[in-house]
Amino acid sequence: DGGITQSPKYLFRKEGQNVTLSCEQNLNHDAMYWYRQDPGQGLRLIYYSQIVNDFQKGDIAEGYSVSREKKESFPLTVTSAQKNPTAFYLCASSMGTRGNEQFFGPGTRLTVL
Amino acid sequence: AQTVTQSQPEMSVQEAETVTLSCTYDTSESDYYLFWYKQPPSRQMILVIRQEAYKQQNATENRFSVNFQKAAKSFSLKISDSQLGDAAMYFCAYQDSGGGADGLTFGKGTHLIIQP
Numbered sequence: 001d002g003g004i005t006q007s008p009k010y011l012f013r014k015e016g017q018n019v020t021l022s023c024e025q026n027l028n029h030d031a032m033y034w035y036r037q038d039p040g041q042g043l044r045l046i047y048y049s050q051i052v053n054d055f056q057k058g059d060i061a062e063g064y065s066v067s068r069e070k071k072e073s074f075p076l077t078v079t080s081a082q083k084n085p086t087a088f089y090l091c092a093s094s095m096g097t098r099g100n101e102q103f104f105g106p107g108t109r110l111t112v113l
Numbered sequence: 114a115q116t117v118t119q120s121q122p123e124m125s126v127q128e129a130e131t132v133t134l135s136c137t138y139d140t141s142e143s144d145y146y147l148f149w150y151k152q153p154p155s156r157q158m159i160l161v162i163r164q165e166a167y168k169q170q171n172a173t174e175n176r177f178s179v180n181f182q183k184a185a186k187s188f189s190l191k192i193s194d195s196q197l198g199d200a201a202m203y204f205c206a207y208q209d210s211g212g213g214a215d216g217l218t219f220g221k222g223t224h225l226i227i228q229p
Contacts, residue, residue: 030214031214033214033216035216040122040221041221041222042117042119042204042206042219042220042221042222043158043204043217043219044219045216045217045218048214048215048216049214050214058216059114059216088156090158092158094214096214097214098146098208098209098210098211098214098215099146099163099165099208099210101148101160101163102160102217104157104158104159106155106156106157107156107157
């Protein structure tokens with residue numbers, strides 16, 4: 001089955017620690033995205049990547065970093081510089097051009113202790 | 114920057130009836146895309162319907178249809194014959210047209226409750 005997987009489903013982090021969220025897709029999509037969702041809020045774009053070895057900052061990139069070494073994978077690192085990292089993180093992918101449906105993974109819930 | 118506003122934090126409808134969810138957006142672009150996504154309690158985001166701004170015809174997908182009013186910058190979602198499985202958060206989203214990929218700008222969502 002084609003789809004997007006995110007791991008882990010739940011993640012706990014101590015303050016001051018970096019943590020990496022995994023996102024893998026087997027849809028052969030060129031573009032991948034990371035969004036953050038807070039209670040009572042819509043999704044906000046953190047980073048996106050149009051193609052391997054290329055990525056762009058979204059609206060709330062501060063305190064986050066990404067890499068895109070493989071077409072299938074787009075990991076997100078939440079660094080200690082992110083002041084309020086507790087949130088639900090969603091990864092998505094799409095065909096490379098705008099207007100196409102973005103397919104979402106099941107999400108990772110990150111809690112900072 | 115574009116903004117998307119959903120003015121109804123919560124809506125309730127009786128099963129089998131019709132409900133309309135509102136969405137307005139702000140943009141200076143003439144060509145763009147609009148989407149409605151559904152997020153059930155599982156939190157899996159699912160595309161409901163999509164509209165291209167340059168198409169005047171309103172998009173329809175089975176029981177779901179939109180009322181796209183470009184001049185008013187309004188994009189409402191109508192759900193006919195509501196079913197229990199329609200209960201979810203519904204998010205309106207906007208995307209500029211143009212080359213290459215880009216993220217979506219989402220509204221804050223409307224929580225839809227279906228009364229049996």
